[in-house]
Amino acid sequence: MMEMKKQQSVSKSDGGEFSHLGYQSGFGNSFSSEAIDGALPRGQNSPLFCPYGLYAEQISGTSFTSPRFSNQRSWLYRIKPSVTHEPFKPLVPDHGKLVSEFNKSNSSTTPTQLRWKPVDFPESPTDFIDGLYTVCGAGSSFLRQGFAIHMYTANKSMDNCAFCNADGDFLVVPQKGRLWITTECGRLQVSPGEIVVLPQGFRFSVSLPDGPSRGYVAEVFGSHFQLPDLGPIGANGLAAPRDFLVPTAWFEEGSHPGFTIVQKFGGELFTARQDFSPFNVVAWHGNYAPYKYDLSKFCPYNTVLIDHSDPSINTVLTAPTDKPGVALLDFVIFPPRWLVAEHTFRPPYYHRNCMSEFMGLISGGYEAKADGFLPGGSSLHSCMTPHGPDTKTYEATIARGNEAGPHKITDTMAFMFESCLIPRICPWALESPFMDHGYYQCWIGLKSHFCCLDIQNGCNDTVDGDD
Ligand SMILES: O=C(O)Cc1cc(O)ccc1O
Ligand SMILES: [Fe+2]
The missing domain is CATH 2.60.120.10 (Jelly Rolls)
Structure with a gap:
């Protein structure tokens, strides 16, 4: 087998690399990216032997049989497949403030106009996951129809862990503090004034280079974000597809003992241990990927x-x-x-x-x-x-x-x-x-x-x- 060459092999704490990332441009394109030349299989998705001994893994964001115009999936070529982990266990202690099914036992309703002042930053160490809490929503992630609005306040980077939202897509609007987000498709720097969409199922980890951070999150169950039709406006205007930026492949290899995957599933959090980083995708292609946009x-x-x-x-x-x-x-x-x-x-x-x-x-x-x-x-x-x-x-x-x-x-x-x-x-x-x-x-x-x-x-x- 060829010698494994690790490209862009910086650790997540190397800030300089996050601010000089390359991106792919476009909305819903058929993207492709390889961190090592030749890592993407040519001519087929699932060869018996993938280049460099990688495993092929598909992530589907729509049903296999969704119409072609709305079908979303990507192929990830990774050092070890995602399945290589210990069983999921409920997170202890229970997070308690994330909701994905809205009913009388966990929420109430009022037609009154409501307004909140900005929430203080936490005093104790709080990462992006700890600091997420649901404000309101409707429907159900189980029934694949609904939405939730969350907010977050955090002051520390996620460490040796990744979040995976099985319930829906996150649209994150940072208000204070940049987010350095490592995903399976690569890394994104997202500043206040930009937004990022982290689609259902992708594993990601959030670092906070500026310390105390705050923002808003919309979550949708059973639908994905798309650009609006422009009607009589014509072919141009509003958000241009080319201004949406998708990461380029980046991976880390080697053993990561005690790496934790935190999976949101039906509004509850589960954790699973594995001994490697999930950010081990050397190449990928497809139209299902995280993206950011500068407002x-x-x-x-x-x-x-x-x-x-x-x-x-x-x-x-x-x-x-x-x-x-x-x-x-x-x-x-x-x-x-x-x-x-x-x-x-x-x-x-x-x-x-x-x-x-x-x-x-x-x-x-x-x-x-x-x-x-x-x-x-x-x-x-x-x-x-x-x-x-x-x-x-x-x-x-x-x-x-x-x-x-x-x-x-x-x-x-x-x-x-x-x-x-x-x-x-x-x-x-x-x-x-x-x-x-x-x-x-x-x-x-x-x-x-x-x-x-x-x-x-x-x-x-x-x-x-x-x-
Ligand atoms: O309520 C709001 O402030 C949002 C809003 C803005 C606007 O320009 C027209 C309608 C509307 O709901
Ligand atoms: Fe309004």
């Missing part, structure tokens, strides 16, 4: 004359249901952009939505909230729960009047996870010390401006006299 690359479209567009115009990724146009989960952003609409109330309109809206703020402020919605904070406006700009935003917009010229909103990156399912909320989120119990007050001051005569004619008579 500053997004090309926003919007009104250029009147009125406020629905936020769907800023959809980065969507995880569809079987109903056309109805998302299990849309990931929508509110990026820096020009506001130019004439004689228009430019902030988000007041509204009630049959979809449920969870929002987070990565940086800066959010155009609908003058106060109280802070980077690292979050809000939930469930199905048909009324919401919209707070009193200060409304009054300031009206005061600016019709003469407002083109204006660029800068220093902002808010996002929304929007789902057709109605979320139930976990008790620790409802009882959290970071819950903003006075949230409703941001709208209470909205006064009646009703006037019997047309306001353009300068009428000052309010009907209900509340000012």
Whole structure:
């Protein structure tokens, strides 16, 4: 057998290598990458003898028989197959705060507008897995239909262990602190302002080069993220396929005694021991792989004359249901952009939505909230729960009047996870010390401006006299 040559053979603690990673570009392509020349079998997936004595292993992200346009799978060529581990055992002590099936025993429901302040960083050593907790969700990973919204706060790297989510795909939105993520397909550096999708089943490990870190995670059960159709926008715009980055093959070899795989399965965590690293894939090919995307690359479209567009115009990724146009989960952003609409109330309109809206703020402020919605904070406006700009935003917009010229909103990156399912909320989120119990007050001051005569004619008579 040829001498095993280890390429890019740095340890995970070598930071320099993480910041100079090469990536493959594209969305849902047929990717291929080999860390050693010739490690990918040519002409077939499963030769009797793979190059360099590697094992061939397929990971399927859709059923074998899914239609070709949606079929996702990759072939991994690895030093030892994933199956080489001791039996899974329930994690002790139980993690307790991850939920993947939402029912009366683990969650409750409320139509009230909810808002949370940013959560403090942990004081005791907490890695990405320890620091993950579910805020809300609906459906069931067992039934392959549903979603969960989690958040994480962590201060230490995962050590000698990898996480594997059998329940669904994670879309991770870091808000504070970079994530150095080692996956079976290679390594990714993900900074706040970027997102990463870790599809169902892939093993990954998260290191925190910046220490205390915080962020949001959307999980979808039974669906995968795809780019939205562009309709009349045309062939270009919003998130461009070429800006999605997929890792190149990277592996580590040798013995890793006591390496632990932590598997999330039905919302519960199980651990299995093995004596080697799962990051032992020397080459891979296929269209099922982790990827990242820099939100500053997004090309926003919007009104250029009147009125406020629905936020769907800023959809980065969507995880569809079987109903056309109805998302299990849309990931929508509110990026820096020009506001130019004439004689228009430019902030988000007041509204009630049959979809449920969870929002987070990565940086800066959010155009609908003058106060109280802070980077690292979050809000939930469930199905048909009324919401919209707070009193200060409304009054300031009206005061600016019709003469407002083109204006660029800068220093902002808010996002929304929007789902057709109605979320139930976990008790620790409802009882959290970071819950903003006075949230409703941001709208209470909205006064009646009703006037019997047309306001353009300068009428000052309010009907209900509340000012
Ligand atoms: O509620 C929100 O702040 C999100 C949102 C923004 C927007 O511009 C229009 C509708 C909408 O739900
Ligand atoms: Fe909304």
